[in-house]
Amino acid sequence: MILLGEFALWVALPVSIWGIVLAFVGGHRKRGDLVLSAERSVYAVFFLLCLTSLGIILAFVGEHYEYRYVWGYSSRELETYFKVTGLWAGQRGSLVFWVLLLALFSSIAVFQNRRRNREFMPSVVGVLLTITAFFLGVLLFADVNPFERLPFPMPNGQGLNPQLQNYWMTIHPPTLYLGFTSFSVPFAFGVAALITGKTDSRWLVVTRRWTLLSWFFLTNGIIFGMRWAYEELGWGGYWFWDPVENASLLPWLTATAFLHSVMIQEHRGMLKMWNLSLVSLTFLLTIFATFLTRSGLIESVHSFAQNTRIAYIFLAFLGAATMACLLLILWRKDDLRAERTIESFLSRESAFLMNNLILLGSAFAVLWGTLFPLISEGVAGTKVAVGPAFFNRVNIPIGLVLLALTGIGPVIAWRKATRRNLERNFVSPLLMAAAVVAGLMIAGMRGFYALATFAICGFVLTILVNEFWKGTRARARIEGEGLGRAFLHLIARNRRRWGGYIVHVGIVLMFAGFAGASFHTETDQSVEPGDQIRAASPYGHEYVLTYQGLSSSRTPNMWQWVALLDVSRDGRRLGTITAEQRIYSTADQPIREVGIRSTPLEDVYVILAGVEDFEGAVLNESSAQGAVFQVLVRPLVGWLWYGGLVITLGSLIALWPGAGGPARRKVQATPASARLAKV
Amino acid sequence: MILLGAVLVAAAVVLYVVQPVFSGEKAPLVSLDEEFTEAEARRHLSLVALRDVEYDFATGKIDERDYRRLRDELAREALDALHEVRRSREQTESAPTAQDTLADDLEQEIAAYRAALRAGTMCDRCGSPNPAEALFCAACGIRLESERGEEAAPAAQG
Numbered sequence: 001m002i003l004l005g006e007f008a009l010w011v012a013l014p015v016s017i018w019g020i021v022l023a024f025v026g027g028h029r030k031r032g033d034l035v036l037s038a039e040r041s042v043y044a045v046f047f048l049l050c051l052t053s054l055g056i057i058l059a060f061v062g063e064h065y066e067y068r069y070v071w072g073y074s075s076r077e078l079e080t081y082f083k084v085t086g087l088w089a090g091q092r093g094s095l096v097f098w099v100l101l102l103a104l105f106s107s108i109a110v111f112q113n114r115r116r117n118r119e120f121m122p123s124v125v126g127v128l129l130t131i132t133a134f135f136l137g138v139l140l141f142a143d144v145n146p147f148e149r150l151p152f153p154m155p156n157g158q159g160l161n162p163q164l165q166n167y168w169m170t171i172h173p174p175t176l177y178l179g180f181t182s183f184s185v186p187f188a189f190g191v192a193a194l195i196t197g198k199t200d201s202r203w204l205v206v207t208r209r210w211t212l213l214s215w216f217f218l219t220n221g222i223i224f225g226m227r228w229a230y231e232e233l234g235w236g237g238y239w240f241w242d243p244v245e246n247a248s249l250l251p252w253l254t255a256t257a258f259l260h261s262v263m264i265q266e267h268r269g270m271l272k273m274w275n276l277s278l279v280s281l282t283f284l285l286t287i288f289a290t291f292l293t294r295s296g297l298i299e300s301v302h303s304f305a306q307n308t309r310i311a312y313i314f315l316a317f318l319g320a321a322t323m324a325c326l327l328l329i330l331w332r333k334d335d336l337r338a339e340r341t342i343e344s345f346l347s348r349e350s351a352f353l354m355n356n357l358i359l360l361g362s363a364f365a366v367l368w369g370t371l372f373p374l375i376s377e378g379v380a381g382t383k384v385a386v387g388p389a390f391f392n393r394v395n396i397p398i399g400l401v402l403l404a405l406t407g408i409g410p411v412i413a414w415r416k417a418t419r420r421n422l423e424r425n426f427v428s429p430l431l432m433a434a435a436v437v438a439g440l441m442i443a444g445m446r447g448f449y450a451l452a453t454f455a456i457c458g459f460v461l462t463i464l465v466n467e468f469w470k471g472t473r474a475r476a477r478i479e480g481e482g483l484g485r486a487f488l489h490l491i492a493r494n495r496r497r498w499g500g501y502i503v504h505v506g507i508v509l510m511f512a513g514f515a516g517a518s519f520h521t522e523t524d525q526s527v528e529p530g531d532q533i534r535a536a537s538p539y540g541h542e543y544v545l546t547y548q549g550l551s552s553s554r555t556p557n558m559w560q561w562v563a564l565l566d567v568s569r570d571g572r573r574l575g576t577i578t579a580e581q582r583i584y585s586t587a588d589q590p591i592r593e594v595g596i597r598s599t600p601l602e603d604v605y606v607i608l609a610g611v612e613d614f615e616g617a618v619l620n621e622s623s624a625q626g627a628v629f630q631v632l633v634r635p636l637v638g639w640l641w642y643g644g645l646v647i648t649l650g651s652l653i654a655l656w657p658g659a660g661g662p663a664r665r666k667v668q669a670t671p672a673s674a675r676l677a678k679v
Numbered sequence: 680m681i682l683l684g685a686v687l688v689a690a691a692v693v694l695y696v697v698q699p700v701f702s703g704e705k706a707p708l709v710s711l712d713e714e715f716t717e718a719e720a721r722r723h724l725s726l727v728a729l730r731d732v733e734y735d736f737a738t739g740k741i742d743e744r745d746y747r748r749l750r751d752e753l754a755r756e757a758l759d760a761l762h763e764v765r766r767s768r769e770q771t772e773s774a775p776t777a778q779d780t781l782a783d784d785l786e787q788e789i790a791a792y793r794a795a796l797r798a799g800t801m802c803d804r805c806g807s808p809n810p811a812e813a814l815f816c817a818a819c820g821i822r823l824e825s826e827r828g829e830e831a832a833p834a835a836q837g
């Protein structure tokens with residue numbers, strides 16, 4: 001079965017190349033039989049890749065340590081769950097997983113459109129299979145074949161990096177990959193629109209839901225990654241502007257821009273070229289992100305490869321794809337002229353435009369900061385690190401403007417806002433912002449960015465709540481419904497809009513969570529059992545942590561120290577918290593398992609930073625219990641996760657099939673009913 | 680055994696993929712259902728924008744003067760698009776319409792939208808307006824899941 005999987009990988013490449021040729025030739029010559037054959041290759045490649053993935057999983061579960069990949073990412077002691085997820089634990093397997101997901105989404109797209117949008121399909125199939133073939137080529141010819149055998153079989157594997165033995169880490173990469181790969185579908189439709197010359201809004205309408213789906217996965221992937229960093233890396237932070245994190249943020253930024261610029265084209269017939277450029281750019285960034293994560297070009301917490309051939313192959317593909325997109329867009333540039341121009345700076349379209357410029361500006365800054373160390377290393381020979389300070393300095397102001405627009409965009413009028421429109425909609429939110437600032441300052445808060453963030457959060461939230469309230473009230477009045485019912489119907493009637501606004505609410509919550517970071521406190525202390533650590537909370541509470549003691553234990557693959565502390569706040573006992581340190585036989589560095597006590601207002605985050613008498617502690621001597629703790633109080637961290645849930649809810653509402661909105665698609669209209677509709 | 684499996688898989692895949700080329704079985708190259716023409720799409724967009732303006736006015740987001748201005752602009756655009764739709768339809772069908780009834784048609788159409796909006800019978804899927812008592816969308820056939828639909832269903836059974 002494993003051999004069959006390897007064989008299937010080899011068969012998949014010629015099948016996809018066959019499909020590419022037939023799709024493009026068939027599309028060009030209008031040969032339905034060739035196109036059908038090409039479409040079948042999409043399904044066939046998916047089937048073959050299922051066999052391949054199954055083969056890899058069986059190699060893991062069956063403990064076949066003659067395979068280099070299996071040997072490198074598991075061991076006999078590993079739980080079965082982590083053996084199965086070994087498919088995407090390392091570079092080689094994750095490339096297979098990537099192309100498996102791509103083949104899955106390609107198959108869904110082909111099946112979905114077996115009767116619809118047929119003009120686009122030959123090119124769509126051709127483009128999707130080209131991407132597939134590229135990845136298959138990488139797998140087979142860039143020294144990353146997951147079925148490569150070791151010179152002689154090993155009795156046991158090397159084990160999996162313990163930091164990756166974490167729930168969030170097993171779902172974070174697949175979620176990101178789902179986002180990356182599903183974006184290939186809108187990209188393929190965009191290219192198909194260019195190839196066929198059907199550059200009106202239809203490709204946007206067809207792919208909106210795909211774009212949103214991809215965006216949904218990307219968002220969740222990023223949030224899962226933050227959660228993992230927060231719980232598992234043990235530094236108290238959730239975002240480090242690490243190149244790998246940045247790599248996933250880049251396509252998210254441009255995809256968010258794309259989601260909004262699409263609306264301008266749909267409503268106003270503008271920005272056609274821009275939309276095609278954005279969809280291409282986002283796609284290129286998903287490939288770039290995969291490349292950055294899986295080529296080892298940039299060393300970081302999560303990437304573990306060191307093979308340069310794959311880097312050159314990826315760069316060549318990125319270069320070729322960029323050229324192809326540019327040439328196609330230039331070729332069609334006469335068709336892509338705007339039907340209208342922007343009439344006024346104060347209008348919804350210009351708010352959307354600002355949204356786009358800001359998101360792209362931020363993407364550019366992130367890209368620059370990520371690549372600068374590499375470029376400086378290549379040009380000057382020394383690696384100049386670009387730290388979080390740079391990213392924060394650039395992105396915090398950008399983020400605040402974006403946040404404000406999140407509220408302004410939804411209520412400013414299309415075309416041209418009048419003073420009356422502005423007054424009607426912005427007076428009370430501005431008052432709310434002022435009230436927030438005043439309230440917080442009276443409560444003693446200082447710090448420009450934090451105050452500004454909370455003020456803007458108040459502003460946007462007021463606008464959005466107002467929006468929901470007005471809509472509900474109007475509906476209740478017109479329909480004579482109760483408010484609750486009217487509210488639900490309101491959302492159901494235009495899911496795209498209200499889902500989008502719910503996403504905006506989630507963004508506001510997350511920004512509040514980010515702002516909380518400027519008030520975190522840290523207390524480092526070395527203690528003996530019975531000693532107390534006092535940690536001040538920014539709200540004026542005081543936490544007292546009483547150290548109870550340490551216990552050490554040993555399992556076949558690790559040493560473990562568990563420290564127990566009693567927590568009380570302002571004299572009231574809250575419970576206990578444990579913080580651990582582990583030393584795995586397979587890793588040289590100790591791993592910290594932090595203790596977190598989370599409330600909506602703040603998290604208490606306890607790190608066991610060190611054990612004073614190492615040898616004594618190993619022997620569990622009662623005199624050797626001294627330990628060093630770092631106690632962080634982190635306000636509003638929980639809001640990131642709540643905000644994430646709200647975003648998920650909102651995007652699911654916007655995604656839900658049958659949602660209303662400007663997208664009009666006829667499904668099997670009979671001529672008679674179609675005529676009726678036109679009257 | 681492995682060899683047999685490999686041969687079987689390869690043979691099945693090749694047969695499945697290559698079969699249309701020999702049998703001549705074809706995938707359609709044009710869509711089976713009618714697509715929007717450019718003009719129809721523009722008319723539709725104007726009407727949807729008009730719906731939004733109605734909504735913004737109903738919720739007090741824009742005042743009467745802005746409402747009238749936007750409404751007139753959009754109505755003009757929709758009218759232009761409608762002209763074009765009629766022109767292209769005249770070429771394909773033999774149902775000529777007199778130019779001066781166009782404005783009336785548009786008024787009717789807008790009125791229909793407004794009524795559908797009030798009645799909650801604007802189709803979720805395709806945005807077409809439907810008469811107040813409609814249970815199914817006349818354009819695309821989907822069930823209109825308004826309160827009316829929910830209440831009417833049990834009534835129809837009993």
Ligand code: HEM
Pocket residue numbers: 208212256259260263351352353355402403404405406407408409410496497498499500501503504507651654655661
């Ligand atoms: C990080 C920031 C933002 C995120 C994550 C975000 C996300 C979203 C999402 C997912 C949707 C639903 C789109 C769809 O269903 O196709 C949406 C809708 C919308 N967004 Fe944003 N957005 C952001 C910022 C902005 C900004 C800055 C503006 C201002 C121009 C804006 C204006 C809108 C509007 C007006 C809609 C609703 C469109 C309608 O009526 O259907 N958004 N947003």
Ligand SMILES: [Zn+2]
Pocket residue numbers: 802803804805806807816817818819820821
């Ligand atoms: Zn309909």
